[in-house]
Amino acid sequence: MGRPRTFDEEAILDRAVLLFWRKGYEATTMNDLVEELGLGRGSIYAAYGDKHRLFVLALGRYLRHQSELLDTALGDTGPVLPHLRNVIDRLLAADAACTGAGCFSVNSIAELLPNDTEVAELARHSLQFAEDAFTTQLERAAQGGDLSPAISPRNAAHLLVTTVQGLQITRKADPDPTRASTCLDSLFTLLTTTPAPTTTTPEPAHATP
Structure with a gap:
């Protein structure tokens, strides 16, 4: 029987998320992981498998956390469109503040798809979750x-x-940030109901005597 692990596996995964997020998959070496995680190669392989498996586990943890945040943030009964805009602004700001490297999910999609089936499946599931969550809110907006x-x-x-x-x-x-804000302003303007244009009946033409 192997010795029990003396480290917090989830905390180690959180550190792996930040490393992969900051450097990307290909640029992250096993030496980087050993140094960042504070574990020997043998411990990393025993707990998480190879580098790719560790990356998939880290990305999955990040995406689950993002889905939980989105689900919680959308739990509001106020006006839908202003709330959606606020949630999106907060998500973008959180990613920008975390590592300065953009969104971990988007970076992973750009780097590893379409050839990595495991990352592709995680990305599809995450994007579908977000679309379903937004659809539920927008159905309420349509009803209102x-x-x-x-x-x-x-x-x-x-x-x-x-x-x-x-x-x-x-x-x-x-x-x-003003470019993203302007883009979202335009999008939400298009999504918002606008009053129907007023139509006027043209005056009949008078015959010239």
Whole structure:
């Protein structure tokens, strides 16, 4: 029987998340992991498997945490669209403040897909969770007459998820927060119900005597 582990496996995973998030998968070496985690190679292999398996476990932990945060943040009964905008702003700000390296999920998708099936499955599940959560909120907005009838709640949710993912990529090249804010302003303006234009009946033309 092997000796019981004397370290907190979940705490070690949290440290692995930050390392992979900061450096990326390919650039992170086993030496980096040994130094960052404070464990020998043998302990890492015994507890988590190889580098790829450790990365998948770390990414899965990060995505579960993000889903829990999103689920909690959306638990609000106030006006939907302003609340959604606030939640997205907070998610973007949290990722920017954590490592300065952007979103761990988006970075992983960009680096490892389409060839890594395990990462692809984690990413699909996470994106679907976010889209479903947004759809539920936007259905409430539609019922209240706040969502533009030009778009369905499901399509609006897909647009929100896609826009947020795109912003995570583009702001790595241009981190100016006003650009992301302007983009979201435009998107939520399009999603919001606008008064129908007033139509007037033209005056009949008078025959020229």
